[in-house]
Amino acid sequence: MSEQLNESSRLDQALKGGGLLALIVIAIAFPQVFTNPAVTNYGVFAMIYVAVVSAWNIFSGNSGYISLGQAVFYGSGAYAMGIAARDWHMTGTTVFALLPLCGAVGAAIAVPLGLVALRVRRHTFIVITIAFFFIFQLMAFNLQSFTGGSSGLASPFLTWPAATYNTPFYYIALAYAAGTIAIAWLIRRSRFGLQLRAIRDDEDRARGLGVKAMRVKLSAFVISGAITAMVGAVWFFYINQVEPQTGFDPLFDLTIVLMAFLGGYGSIGGAVLGALIIEPLTLWLNSQPQLGGGSLNEILLGAVFLIVVLFVPRGIIPTGSEWITKLRTRGRPAVIPATTMGTPAAAESGTATSVTSGGAR
């Protein structure tokens, strides 16, 4: 019995490792196989969203505080790069050296915002993030000499050939996506991640057990904000311009939350899957003029969201893994009841299985 279980969990691990390796190879090979710029454009945007949704998930998915103001960081990162490049007269690829600065700007913004917004409970927190979002959009409109007002900022021009223009951006976005996923994974396995999830489940009890709630929440918020700001800067350099409505876009906030919920709220794989499904779909819909462009897109996004929340409220990954477990065990419980376990080894591997099957959250 125990050997069988060990065997299957080893097989599980091998499958997972192999799957991960295949995904990495596919992700790296993508722009080499599909060289058409129209296709690689989808890839760049998909990777940008994988990164920002994963960053959202690090804070909101773990702590349970849903941020509807991530565009504050995204837009600020874009503006930070634009303003720095303009004022310091930077051109060409040297502009990429500004990325750490953009991350620092995101973190610097996240600290005061977090100190104010994280004092309140969850639903007020959501509202405050929306309020901050509007303050930032208003600043982008009104601080004209600094942000360029309603006409926005243009990025420095890159003299790359059009045919391969997207490829470097794809790899940069991919690096950010992979890095963010790695950070999310490390946090999930750490004591810090455990503290965050304790806060999500019962903040008062977590505090009573000695978790420094404010410090933990704020750290996650700052990490999430810094990553989002850097990705926002990459996005800005890629599309060459930012305006107050595009940098600080309410649809952006909702889209990333939708992606996370579709894939599985709080699950690392879910965030990635949600971004990979929604972003290419939205881009494709936007490119279909006969569908009426923008407003239909909004209606569809809202409708998909409602369907997900009402019918698959836990998202694809948790629901899917539940089904797979059911299929594999053919209705028998995945965890063998403790009474039938003879040896300690069996008990150990039994818990291991239960963790992997229910480990999405």
Place this chain on the structure above:
Amino acid sequence: MAQEITRAIIDGILLGGVYALMAVGLTLIFGVLDIINIAQGVLVILGAYLSYSLSTKAHIDLFVGLLITVPAMFIIGVVIHWAFIRRLRGTERTSMTLLVTYAVALIIEGILYKVYGANNVTLNAWYTTQSVHVFGFYLPWIYVFGFILAIVLVALIYALLYRTRFGRSVRATMQDETAARLVGIDVNRVAALTFGIGVAVTAAGGMVYGATNAFNPNSGYDLISRLLAIIILGGLGSVGGALAASVFMLTLESVVTIWYPTWAVAVFYAALVLVLLIRPSGFFGRKAVRAQ
């Protein structure tokens, strides 16, 4: 200068009444259902567009048209509650309802774009063009009429809450849902009707808003963020707080407009942040009855 300030204060009080109407709906919904209806802003704009259609297509007076739009918005509210909000249960309910109402707002906004386009429109009638002479300056009649309408409707809601059996069950549900259920109140019915009433007042609020401002389908975002600031400042779930906060905020905004027109709207959010730094539950808020 003194005259300008007087004018700004009168403007603020009159418009504050209209905002109070919209904010009362929002805060009532929060008090009973424990959710924040992000769609409230877009619903106000929907109410304004309904009035617009009635007045341009059927040539019905804006105030008379309310007899049609208020019940229509009530039904829309009950339907939204029945279709989307009633179904949500469990620990993440508050967060989920926020997202659901956000999605509803997006859908309504998209439909409004499809039907009416992105151009700014205004509601017109004799009282939006003719003015009344008070304290040495001219004020369109709509400000006065709108204020009176808001006072009447808020008074009606007060009467409903404090003078009727239904109002008593609403207040009971606000205080303690489980206890209300135990004494035999049909909490689901109370929730559905409250949501309907909270949305119905947006028809009146939207009409006055549309008669005093140019609007397009996108105006809902600006409105909802103001309304949220108002109800948080007033204390979530407090009707009196929402009234006081909307008059206070609108007066503050219109006074600041004299000197800094482009920054006036930031006053809203700045006030919100300040208040939360001092008192995380808002000014009139109940103590952490509903902590989560």
